[in-house]
Amino acid sequence: MAGDVYKDADRALGGFLPFGGTASPITAASQRAQRDFDEKMRRRVEMRDAPAGTPGRFAGEGQVMNALRATTAAGANPIGLAFGNEEDIKKVSSYYKERPELQNQYDLNTNMMLRYISGTGAEGMKVSPEVGRQLYSDIQEQERLFQDSEYRRFQINSPNNPAYMRENILRGNTPVYYGGLSDSPAPHRAQLPVDKGERWQLSKSLGSFWAKPNLGDQGHTIDESYDFGYAPESKGGFKGGAKSRFFLPTSPANVGRRIAQQGYGAPFKYSMDVQPGGQVTVRGR
Numbered sequence: 001m002a003g004d005v006y007k008d009a010d011r012a013l014g015g016f017l018p019f020g021g022t023a024s025p026i027t028a029a030s031q032r033a034q035r036d037f038d039e040k041m042r043r044r045v046e047m048r049d050a051p052a053g054t055p056g057r058f059a060g061e062g063q064v065m066n067a068l069r070a071t072t073a074a075g076a077n078p079i080g081l082a083f084g085n086e087e088d089i090k091k092v093s094s095y096y097k098e099r100p101e102l103q104n105q106y107d108l109n110t111n112m113m114l115r116y117i118s119g120t121g122a123e124g125m126k127v128s129p130e131v132g133r134q135l136y137s138d139i140q141e142q143e144r145l146f147q148d149s150e151y152r153r154f155q156i157n158s159p160n161n162p163a164y165m166r167e168n169i170l171r172g173n174t175p176v177y178y179g180g181l182s183d184s185p186a187p188h189r190a191q192l193p194v195d196k197g198e199r200w201q202l203s204k205s206l207g208s209f210w211a212k213p214n215l216g217d218q219g220h221t222i223d224e225s226y227d228f229g230y231a232p233e234s235k236g237g238f239k240g241g242a243k244s245r246f247f248l249p250t251s252p253a254n255v256g257r258r259i260a261q262q263g264y265g266a267p268f269k270y271s272m273d274v275q276p277g278g279q280v281t282v283r284g285r
Contacts, residue, residue: 056128057105059201066106067252070114073102081259082249089264093118100124108201112226113256121268122284133278134198139211139220141192142176151189174211174220178203204253211274219275223285227267228260235260236267 050057058066071078074095080088096103096118103114104126115121146152156166179191194203211220231237247254273281
């Protein structure tokens with residue numbers, strides 16, 4: 001009986017009493033973090049041993065390591081590529097043009113950039129289940145936001161929004177934007193923080209997009225283009241964009257911008273069918 005009283009008191013205090021049998025919030029959070037870490041490590045080892053070309057095989061290593069892997073696998077010098085050396089860019093382009101299926105084994109940012117450099121575009125492109133589930137979840141989250149009648153009405157009637165935004169919302173399409181961090185003191189309601197789950201793979205690959213509900217199922221379709229405003233106009237860039245600024249090669253994203261700015265690669269259009277289970281089918285368009 002005394003033990004029962006002690007346990008009741010422990011539960012009432014949130015699990016802080018020693019030997020009470022209820023994990024404290026701090027302990028529970030630590031245990032969850034450890035389980036998540038263990039699962040990530042298990043998944044990383046599992047994917048490392050997966051066959052070449054498996055979608056997202058090396059994604060768990062992060063974008064920088066993926067970019068280095070992709071570059072060295074092609075026999076190119078990462079430093080040369082970072083500074084726009086033509087020989088290294090051509091090595092990467094040729095290698096993945098001949099082996100397009102290998103592009104899928106990197107994180108989505110690297111996968112799509114390689115497709116731009118190699119000119120292979122959306123053909124044969126695949127998305128890992130983890131990224132697919134994150135993508136579907138993000139679309140659902142933004143859909144719930146626009147189900148708020150007051151918020152929806154504001155976005156439709158705001159004079160600051162372009163006409164195409166009003167038209168898309170009235171058609172039932174949902175805008176998805178990535179930006180900011182979860183602990184931002186003043187988060188933007190319309191943006192999804194990039195430091196959650198697999199969003200780091202989506203914010204610089206898909207970027208912002210419109211999700212259109214499918215007819216006949218619970219999926220959504222995304223029709224987008226992968227291009228760079230800093231590329232020459234002949235490659236889809238805006239007027240003067242190729243000379244508008246200088247990008248220091250301090251990140252994979254900036255390396256990609258520099259390559260596009262020099263006129264290498266080819267923009268491409270794609271369509272993604274995103275299903276509730278995270279299955280994503282990609283087609284060129």
